Every structure is written in structure tokens, then in C-alpha cells.
Amino acid sequence: xxxxxxxxxxxxxxxxxxxxxxxxxxxxxxxxxxxxxxxxxxxxxxxxxxxxxxxxxxxxxxxxxxxxxxxxxxxxxxxxxxxxxxxxxxxxxxxxxxxxxxxxxxxxxxxxxxxxxxxxxxxxxxxxxxxxxx
Numbered sequence: 312x313x314x315x316x317x318x319x320x321x322x323x324x325x326x327x328x329x330x331x332x333x334x335x336x337x338x339x340x341x342x343x344x345x346x347x348x349x350x351x352x353x354x355x356x357x358x359x360x361x362x363x364x365x366x367x368x369x370x371x372x373x374x375x376x377x378x379x380x381x382x383x384x385x386x387x388x389x390x391x392x393x394x395x396x397x398x399x400x401x402x403x404x405x406x407x408x409x410x411x412x413x414x415x416x417x418x419x420x421x422x423x424x425x426x427x428x429x430x431x432x433x434x435x436x437x438x439x440x441x442x443x444x445x
Contacts, residue, residue: 320381327373334366 316324340346341358350358388402401409 316377316381320377323380324373324377327369327376331366331369331373334362334369338362338366 338359341362347354347358388404391400391403391406
């Protein structure tokens with residue numbers, strides 16, 4: 312399953328999710344408990360409309376802004392927090408590339424050392440019948 316939002320984007324959207332939860336709480340509370348007692352049909356529709364309309368609008372706004380944030384992170388360079396205006400700041404992609412290059416170099420060095428150790432072990436285990444006798 313493809314993920315639309317990564318962890319950082321979800322953290323950015325938390326500021327909209329909290330008000331959605333608050334509105335949802337009041338919708339449920341007003342459905343279960345009638346705090347204004349004796350509202351007619353139109354009063355109840357108005358009451359729910361004043362809660363449901365902002366809920367739907369904020370949910371749509373949250374989704375659209377999340378898509379915009381996620382799309383912008385894919386199109387433009389992403390800097391680490393607080394470093395976007397610093398001279399010579401490294402982008403997230405550059406840092407990840409440096410880390411991958413260092414990991415590959417370490418893996419290559421390890422493989423070379425293992426091959427060298429194996430070659431040394433093979434030389435030490437030479438057949439005793441082929442020794443020089445003069």
C-alpha cells in the first residue's frame with residue numbers, strides 16, 4: 312500500500328487533527344445529550360450544521376494541505392529544521408546520499424578485509440607434502 316503522508320507530514324497536520332477531534336466530540340455530545348432541551352427540527356438541523364460544516368471543511372482543508380506539503384517535499388530540496396536559510400546547509404537528500412556512500416565504502420572495506428584474511432588462511436594451510444627439502 313502506498314503511503315500518502317510520511318511521519319513528518321502527519322506531524323505538520325496534527326494542528327488540524329486536534330480541532331477535528333474537538334468538533335467530533337461536540338457532535339457526539341449533542342447527539343447523545345440534548346443540552347438545549349426541546350429544540351425543534353430546524354433548531355437541531357442548525358445546531359448540527361454549525362458543527363458538521365466546519366468539520367467537513369477542515370477535513371478537506373487538512374487533506375489538501377497534506378497533499379501539498381508531501382508534494383512539495385518531493386519537488387524541492389528539503390532542509391533539516393532551522394537550516395533552510397544557512398549558507399552551505401546540506402539538504403536531506405545530500406545527507407542521505409553521504410550516509411549511503413559511507414555505508415557502501417564500509418561494506419566494501421569489510422569485504423576486502425575478509426577476502427584478504429581468507430587468502431592468508433589459504434596460504435597458511437598449504438599442503439605439507441609440497442615443502443622444500445634440500
